[in-house]
Amino acid sequence: MNASKKSGRGSQRLWRGLTTVTASVLALALCAQPLVSANRTDLDKFLGTQSSKIVTDDSDSQDLFAYKSDYTSTTELLDAIEDLGERMSEEGTVLLKNNGALPLSAGEKGKVSLLGFSSYYPLMGGIMGSSLTPNQGTDADTVDLVQALTARGFTLNPDLQPLYQSLESTFATEVQTWAGSVTYNTLTAPSVGGVFSSKEPSQSALTGADANWKNGLSDYNVMIVTIARAASENATYLPGEAGVDPSQNLNQADPLGLSDDERDLIQAAVEAKGADGKVIVLLNSASALEVQEIQDNDGVDAILQAGLPGGYGFYGVADILSGDANPSGHLSDTYAADISASPAAQNFGNFEWTNPDPTTTTNSAIVQAEGIYMGYKYYETRYADVVLGQGNAGAWDYDSEVTYPFGYGLSYTTFEQTLDSLKVDLGEKTVTAEVTVKNTGDVAGKDAIQLYVSLPYITGGLEKAAVQLLDYAKTDELAPGESKSYTLTADMQNMTSWDSEADNAAGTKGCFVLDAGDYLFTVGDDAHDAVNNVLAAQGASVGGDSANVKTWTLNSRDGDTFARTKNGTAVENQLADMDVNYWLPGTATYLSRSDWQGTWPKTYSGLTATAEMLDILDNDIYVISPDNGDPASVTFGAQNGLTLADLKGVTDLDDPRWSQLMDQITLEECMIRTGFGGTSTKAIPSIMSPEAIQNDGPNGIYSYPLGQYANTDASTGDPCAVEADDPNLTYKFGTMAAAPVVGQTFNKDLAREFGEVCGNYSLWANLTIYWGCGTNLHRIPYNARNHDYYSEDPVLTAGQGNEFVQAGLKYGCLIAPKHLAFNDTEINRSGVATFMTEQQARENELRGTQAIVENGALALMTAYNRVGVTQDNAHTGLIMNILHGEWGFKGLISEDFIQDANYTALKEAVMNGVTMSCNTGENTAAAVAEKYGYWTVDAVSKDAQLMAALKQAMTWQNYALANSNALDGLSSSSRLVSVRTWYDNLVTGLQIGFGVLTVACAAMYVMSAKKKD
């Protein structure tokens, strides 16, 4: 081959190669277009761009902002958050033990040794969910324990921090991801299927790092030893030794109990403190821990339960240590000596079906055979029956079972509470208690008033707890010797029992009832104190105070007063199919106080789903059909000239303008918006409904920085407009204490204040929807996600949650309870079939949400799990009949983050009034039909029932938005304008540019080929 031919071929290869390059990039750009469209919302959130905006031309735009902030700047806002965070921990930290060591003197503040690596790497939030968002350079920078103590004037042993820092690699946890590993220097919670590994450095490791590390302890002999357990979404502890890393051999009987390395550390502190030193154990955990041995250790002077205190809570802890604040927190959970011995623990784990099916997410089942006896309702009831010698309670020793009861908490002072009077008003359905609280000590402080009721129990009748919390309140700060009376008005709904066999107003079965008999009301320092009062009133010699018990007698069973809910709906059995015996008769025995030992829960594993169950488990329940009514009866696409802004603040859904407005919406819009909910509501052009951004929590509105959606255009008249150079725009509000600390305050005012700062933040950050109110109960401490929920008790949960949600609404912030319902394990949380009795469901878990909804919550998140064998969103009894029907919920409902279109059960969810899924996609009917094969305009447009449900869902969603700050700044004339983002321009540019280049390169290739020839 001659040189010219060689050169020609070389040129040909070059142009062929370049044609390939340009054609490939062109193909990439063309393929990217639908991807960009499908993921536009999340791209915008990630990149901080906007693909659309609403333009309002009104001249008097000031009036368009209905909700007002309490603050005039972001500085004031952040100051309020910081201040609240500190006070939340002052009142939410629980003093569990104190032999007089606390508070520390001024001198003792100057000689503190912080021990345990979690003192330097504390857990301030969850690993996932309620995670701390550290902030620096803002007006409310977050602080850890060392920073908080230092700021409060403590002097710390200078040798120890470098010691622990030098050992960092020994307690770091590598979490593997496909993209590499993420290193946590704090403890982490075991992933699902994993086990807990103790990370506390051993004594030999400490000595190996610094042989003289103990030398300074004699000078700094106020020892604070931090014992931590992490919390996390999508993580779990497992009961007993099965939950502990078997390779460690650290004599650890339970992941929530101590390891030898932790014991040794505490003991080292005890031995080093000397005659005038002190040992204080700081518990840094959202889950109740097994701490009996610390309580029993005479060398340990004090125990503080700080929970996960957020970014400012350690200021509060420091103030308690120094005595600047007097502790008034009380436990929101029972601290059992052996958690694995609880009835709930017998059925906590991964119990796979024998016939699982991944195509339908049919994975496991959990039978909650403990019945209503969860948390203190078990411990205190069994104790009562031991005392009373009934119910085959056996040789069961309360003191060996419980370290600290529910509601327990010490103070630096003492209080005396007297139940002065009690009035039951069946007409008003209230119990009014007058309680006098006297500070009998010599330090000012607050106390928690806990009002309990003991329902009449008849052996073999309805299950009843020996005591249950009926209401609570926090006192003001009472000076030494000061006495003050408080009035608590409790909702009697919270003392009803669900009887699945009772006749009801609907003419069927199932009703809330009050049994005939004596109702004993009492106040107690904790649940155990309360049950002792009740037992004393019943004649038992248990040291209780019978004088603090008031009795109300009901002569005959009342099945009428609570036969209808607050909105007049007749109640009836809705969850019969949650009982595994409904499907598999005779399978489960639920725990009964009529025979504690005989009904003790077995472990229900290896269940086999029958064909009937599999028919529900396939998530395909509703049949789209042209036989479901007359399609012409449902109007879409009308031209009525309304916009959502015309109904701003209209709370009456019977206002005819609502139906006129919703007649304007198109079927396609309804189908796309319900099918592709994603992480915001998205704009609906036909009714001018704006996009409303969703945010996770519950420890603050933390999904986006304050500035990402903040309004920087003051000309709009927005009183919360910010300057573009505001230093607080980078602030992320994942800084509040985790929910159990809020529960431990027993202070509704603080919960309300939290809702208020969230509401204010929502206005400044333009973030309307907040999944911030965790109302699942702490069924058991092993659920590593307990940090997102308040308590094991539903009344405490609903009490705190209600104040929180209501306060947010004042500012147009939609704070949503989550997750309705029974999302009490992270093991197979998508798919797990949850079985329990309806009494258990209604008196425990559902009671924790009911009052919040009945008082007007406008947003709510459903759960991943199944209710019985039915996917949560598809369960008509729970979602449509209880939530919407009995409780009267009208608002926005999102499913949890389900990314499987099959498991989403969209058509069933819509039929139940769920307004949005979490799947995302392009804003077209074709895209949504591709995701859900049955969700085609052709099919749905023939089903009048489904179309009506779609309109109903969209009506409820937009009703919520119309009564939120999402409509701030909008008027009737507002219009949606599309905006081309830089990435749109990039994709288009690539398409054009590489299209031209491809043609050019191909042409050059042809020319070079001809030249060669």
Next chain:
Amino acid sequence: MKKSVGFFMTILSAAAAAVGAAAYFMNCRTNYFINLGIDPVVMGCAVCAIVLQAAYIIVTQKGNQLWTDILAVLPPVLLIVATITLAGSRISGIASIMTFENNAQNMADLTSAIVGIAACLIATIVGIAASFFDTVKE
């Protein structure tokens, strides 16, 4: 004729594409992704690319023709389409597994998706590079 570097690179690209297709097929059988099914665009493009690359190698053993060069251009284009389509179908799953659903089983399920995407991308890049070279030395 002696084999040129283009020959080996084309083989390598086809092998990577085969790995990608196999990994994708396996991924479609995992518990997490089973409901998404097999996307004909992904599998079709990958298989076509492999077939075209095989054809290209065979027909060019007797020398390059003008029309055979299109066989060098098309496979990378098809492979980039497969890569982007596959990645697009897995984006939300990846995001979910890396956040809300991060556990050992889901991570294992995710691995084949990542392998599939990576293999297709490698096949594309190698295929593009191969198009600058002939398969045989003239």
